[in-house]
Amino acid sequence: MDRYRHSMDTVFAWLLFAMFAALSVLLVLLGARIYAKSASDLNAVDTPVILSYLTEKMRGCREPEEIRIQEGNCLVLPADTPEGGYVTWIYVEDGCLKEALMPLGREPVAGAGSVIAQVQEFELKELENGLLRFRVVDQTGSEGYRYYAISSQGQAAET
16 A cells, blocks of 8 residues: 555656646746737837828928929938938838938939838828828838928928
């Protein structure tokens, strides 16, 4: 009987250890999944942030009458550099909204721009009376619009 009791103690100890190990692995996997979700949410840039970034770029232009829209939904802004002769391009490439500082008269080459955010869609439209409309759909599918009016005093006004 003692021998039977001793073997049951050993089996119980091994079962307890196996259950502890399995629950530990499950807890680590659950924590990894939660961390991955949190980290991906932190890296996501949503539509209001993208539109605010574009707002600040427009407000930073000293010569808003020189703002233009190029073919292919590219926004070209005069750059505020001491040397002059540069423009900032904001455009979409490979599902990313990008920004590139280029010499006047040159277009950005593929892969040259800095990534602002991942977007599904980015649309620029020039409306009547110098009104510009931006439409952005971020990677989560959230859509947003922003309108800008170029005033005669040389200031970009958000509407």
